[in-house]
Amino acid sequence: MAKGHKDKIAIITGAAGGIGQAFAKRLAEDGVHIAIADLGDGAATVKMVEAAGRKAVAIKCDVSEPQSVTTMANEVKKHFGHADIVVNCAGIFPQRAFTDMTYDDWRKVMSINLDSAFLVASAFAPGMIERKWGRIVNMASSTLGSVVTGFAHYVASKGGIVGFTRALATDLAPHGITVNAIAPGLTRSPGTLARKPREGLKSMDEEFESVAQMQAIKRVEVPDDLVGTVSYLTSDDAAFITGQTLNVDGGRVRS
Ligand SMILES: NC(=O)c1ccc[n+]([C@@H]2O[C@H](COP(=O)([O-])OP(=O)(O)OC[C@H]3O[C@@H](n4cnc5c(N)ncnc54)[C@H](O)[C@@H]3O)[C@@H](O)[C@H]2O)c1
Known part of the structure; x- marks a missing residue:
């Protein structure tokens, strides 16, 4: 069990499947209760968390919609009282040549990948400040340091995540809250x-x-390659690490 995890409460966006689901399973195995916020059905993740002996709730939420995030945060508070850990994992990566990319394409990726991190962090930071402890982990991407085509909106959104992570880490550090990002490879x-x-x-x-x-x-790379990093960054052992983006990509990007 990671240091400081027992009976903590995490809200993980995008945890109905993929990397977010692997995060939920691992944090549950570490002793954390989990709220899943996803557009999709979180029932399978709830089962995994409960199999690990922890409590879980799945809440339907569109993380790009301010009202939907407020409703989800109220549900989490009703169910668990508060949240100690936020993992912003929901994201989309539609590939589109820049010359075909519309402003709507751009806004959609920005709102789901970047605005969501602002909305979810804003909803839960006040409670963390009150309890003087918190962990926020955002998802960046190795595409920020790679040569990829058709991802101008996606790479820009992940660059935004790195900047937001750095700035928010400074703002929240006085309150015992760390903010970091993980950059997976493909x-x-x-x-x-x-x-x-x-x-x-x-x-x-x-x-x-x-x-x-x-x-x-x-x-x-598979989702399980990323779970040790989220476990560490949200533990007490990582209390002196903030504002960082960790490349977890098999050593592809060096920064
Ligand atoms: N898989 C990769 O190669 C890779 C690489 C780098 C970064 N990432 C990042 O990791 C994160 C997870 O990626 P993944 O591969 O697990 O994706 P995935 O598509 O397998 O899962 C994403 C989850 O997010 C949910 N989601 C999508 N839009 C949503 C919205 N508006 N509101 C709520 N939930 C929403 C989906 O329902 C799904 O459950 C993303 O932020 C992605 O950008 C992934």
């Missing part, structure tokens, strides 16, 4: 499996393999 998840492969490749499996060959550790 990770096998329902979201990436549903994508079209890069031009010239036949399948996403080929793309996963080709990215793995660009890493120092030449195997395909």
